[in-house]
Amino acid sequence: MTSFSGDLFDGRSSQAHPVSASLDGGQLHLTGEDIALVFSLEQIDIAPPVGAARGVVHLPEGRELHSIDLTALAALSQATATNRPERWARHLESRLGYALVALLVSVLVMFAGLRWGVPAVAQLAAHTLPAGLERNIGEESLSLMDKFSLSPSRLPLSRQRTLTQQLAAQCRKQACPPHQLLFRNSTLFGANAMALPGGAIVVTDALVGLALNNTELIAVIAHELGHVAHRHSLRLALQSIGAGVILVAVTGDIGSVTDLAAGLPSLLLQKGYSRDMEREADAYALAWLNTACIPPRHFADILGRLDKDTTDSTTLLDSHPGTHQRLEPFLVPHLCS
Amino acid sequence: MSNTKQYPMQFTGRGGEYFVIWIVNIALTLLTLGIYSAWAKVRTMRWFYGHTLLDNQTFTYLATPMQILKGRLIALTALAVYYAASFYSPMLAVALMFIFLIAMPWVVVSGLRFHARKSAYRGLRFDFTGSVGEAARIYIGLSLLIIPTLGLILPYLAYRQLKFIADNTTYGQTASHYQGTSKPFWGVYLFALVLMLLPIGIIALGLYQIAQLKTAGMPPEAAMAAVGASIFGGAVLFYLMTLVAGAMIMARTANLFYNATTIGPVGFQSSQRARDLIWLYFSNLVLIALTVGIFIPWAKVRLARYRAGRLAVTGPVDLGQFAAGQHQTSTATGAEMADLFDLNIGLT
Secondary structure, three states: OEEEEEEEEOOOEOOOEEEEEEEEOOEEEEEEOOEEEEEEHHHOEEEOOOOOOOEEEEEHHHEEEEEOOHHHHHHHHHHOOOOHHHHHHHHHHOOHHHHHHHHHHHHHHHHHHHHHHHHHHHHHHHHHOOHHHHHHHHHHHHHHHHHHOOEEOOOOHHHHHHHHHHHHHHHHHOOOOOOEEEEEEOOOOOOOEEEOOOOEEEEEHHHHHHOOOHHHHHHHHHHHHHHHHOOHHHHHHHHHHHHHHHHHHHHOOOOOOHHHHHHHHHHHHHHHHHHHHHHHHHHHHHHHHHHOOOOOHHHHHHHHHHHHHOOOOOOOOOOOOOHHHHHHHHHOOOOOO | OOOEEEEEEEEOOOHHHHHHHHHHHHHHHHHOOOOOHHHHHHHHHHHHHHOEEEOOEEEEEOOOHHHHHHHHHHHHHHHHHHHHHHHHOHHHHHHHHHHHHHHHHHHHHHHHHHHHHOEEEOOEEEEEOOOHHHHHHHHHHHHHOOOOOOOOOHHHHHHHHHHHHHOOEEEOOEEEEEOOOOHHHHHHHHHHHHHHHHHHHHHHHHHHHHHHHHHOOOOHHHHHHHHHHHHHHHHHHHHHHHHHHHHHHHHHHHHHHHHOEEEOOEEEEEOOOHHHHHHHHHHHHHHHHHOOOOOHHHHHHHHHHHHHHOEEEEEEOOHHHOEOOHHHHOOHHHHHHHHHHOOOOOOO
């Protein structure tokens, strides 16, 4: 027999009635001054206790029984079969060991979700979204960049035309994703090449200036074609949305002071994501160059020079694991019939 | 004559206790792909309510997880439909946006009513009696004036939103009243504006000086670096000022809300101080960042404890004389019918 004391509220006024409660013969008895109530266990509903917060038993006709005696309430809760999932949670919350396991599980699930789940979903989404939409996003970001960080190219038109024709000639021999080669000048980006959503490839004047010959530039463009073929820009945008959704779901509120704290890891994640994408683009470029009978070494040559030349923080190499390791496959003598 | 008494509001929860609940909630939410979040919300609310004491009695949270889940699923579906529409047909998205805007006052009112009806103290439920029409006037009518008035209407809008709640809440059958005016809100928001203009002014001054130096023969690379540093410094300051202004607005409006509200014979005294809240927000932010989020439960408890500690209630010596309202005394079927339409459409 469990017995405990508490306050009864009748649901009609805010008056507290001190009562003593006891569980006896499958019934809950409440006795106090002018009070003698009996309820069967089917009539009562125990709000599963949370932490050390005061417990509440809901009784018929809006009555409430409040009690601080959580062990007695737990016993009462055992006797009734209500609220199963929460009794489970209560069990997990009862020991620090379980909490640490929960912490570990949370970290692992979050890590796995951000590392593999989000990229997988983003890849799927990037390939189901209509191409027109991707082009729109690309045009939008190009016009923004044209306004703020890019200026018209100062390269002679003949040089631009030669490069465009050389690329077109290669793309007649092997499959290239739909693309558009653009030349721009930029002090902000320095020597760089970028693939935008929808297939626009922007090559900066400084990169052209760094190249010893057009073949080196074609090799860099092959790498950018890899980004276009895999729809990397769109995936990156989708991934940052996905990562944001997960972080908000965990920290629980949008626009709170935790924003900054949550922003830092997502910044690191972005770097990790783009690293994977660089590897994919490299693999694409290697295969493409081999098919085109262009020695892949050209790619390694220009990137090696870029690495030494780097004074700016945003370059092709920025988000890369060791350049050496990355360029090794390009140094293997190529086979071309 | 002393038949009134002051009751301090107390918060008795501890950070360590909440941490365990919080982390189990997160783990189960992740493992169930978000479904458990409804149960997590109910447990969290029950914990915070069950630790909030007034006259040695706690508050009670009455919502069931299924009700929360239903509201979240509706909100999520609406969001998903809107996103899908904006990808495939911008026109349809605009039409949906318009529908959402029209439905918004109703969503706001039903959310406020849900929250009030699921909150109880001493066995009596709160209720919210604000009308959809007034919500439309405030949330659509006044909000539409933000752009044409260049934001000057914001303090008045904040006042009306607050008054909408403080004037339309009932405890049992006792209705609340709000006696405050919009005047103090102008001061609060003007102060916030000054705080926000500070970093912008500093950036502008920095850029102006750099431009001066450049004409005086500063090398372009050095000028670029100086511009970068000035903008970066300004952005950091801007972020800090957002925090400061936000905390200031929170503290001041909380005081304006409580101190002018009465529920029958009951009045409130809230004495939050902007500098305390700024310090709490700032130290919480730093500790959350340093602990990669682990500190979040302690941060929330610190805020709850501060807010409760700064709030007191003045009321009759016996708080047991309030009577239940219509909503609670209606028949069981009536209550169930009302429960069916009680919705909190939203993700929070």
